[in-house]
């Protein structure tokens with residue numbers, strides 16, 4: 001039996017969202033928007049249901065969605081993707097990540113992640129029975145940066161997967177081309193596969209450029225690119241994701257996916273195919289998020305947090321060391337549990353994204369992650385409440 005502790009414990013997002021419901025606090029914890037995605041996309045799903053898309057869809061995904069994913073990758077990044085053999089539709093990015101790791105890594109294999117890591121990354125490595133090797137992202141004035149020397153030191157002949165994520169949850173870092181090139185070089189040297197989680201590909205600010213790992217020289221042949229409609233189109237509950245890469249790797253992922261969920265959300269697939277053809281919604285979301293980011297960052301500073309301004313995603317890491325000390329708390333976990341009482345706001349402790357006892361954990365032990373994908377009025381109210389702390 002899996003022990004309900006360690007890397008496969010109850011997800012922090014459920015715990016903190018329940019805390020928000022229980023206390024009536026503003027939920028800036030779990031990352032989901034409070035405004036739904038485009039009306040036309042929702043109408044397309046309703047239409048699909050009415051027109052009979054209610055039974056099992058094809059295993060790899062409906063042809064129009066696979067074609068839309070391939071066209072999207074070509075249009076945005078110049079990637080050539082064969083929709084028939086190189087794309088698999090999944091139940092969110094979560095299932096794509098799980099199927100990829102389960103397909104490629106097992107006991108004795110090592111999987112490198114970027115720490116702090118998205119919690120599901122650690123969980124699926126544990127489910128696969130592989131060894132998790134986290135590599136630090138270090139706080140710097142221009143965001144959290146990959147420690148390239150640490151990455152090289154962490155790689156070994158047993159490295160099977162480099163599981164990377166950019167734009168990065170929870171830090172909001174957009175990895176630079178040089179950082180991604182370091183990942184690519186290690187992958188080539190170790191003959192490893194890169195699984196790259198790009199669910200925030202469209203959510204970048206201040207001109208930060210998202211560089212898909214598969215576009216680096218020689219990397220398309222050893223990269224599985226994962227993305228999802230949840231973040232780009234503010235439809236997180238639909239759980240339509242996808243993975244693309246070389247046919248042999250995608251076939252391996254599909255083999256696992258068949259026995260996890262078999263197929264995914266029939267009526268949502270054609271609707272997301274329609275959504276993917278129009279770049280306006282994600283572009284507008286990113287533009288509106290930049291202003292909301294600034295509002296929240298300023299409010300967090302006024303409340304006594306030190307903030308590393310994110311250039312992507314809809315999360316900001318706020319270091320609460322001064323508050324933890326002034327309030328006489330143990331750490332950021334206690335701060336997050338007390339925050340509903342103290343300020344009527346919920347946030348996620350960075351400890352949830354770190355390995356217990358790691359140097360990154362120690363560095364970020366007083367930090368919290370806040371989301372800014374809420375309506376401006378809600379963020380203003382949260383900032384007003386947080387001001388009481390400062």
Ligand code: PMP
Pocket residue numbers: 091092093094095118165168169197199227228229230231236239240241
């Ligand atoms: N990866 C990252 C980095 C995420 O933040 C999330 C949450 N959306 C996911 C994967 C999961 O995406 P989905 O909801 O499509 O499964």
Ligand code: GLN
Pocket residue numbers: 011013014029030031032169
């Ligand atoms: N990806 C979202 C976040 O990081 C939540 C997803 C989840 O609840 N599993 O907050």
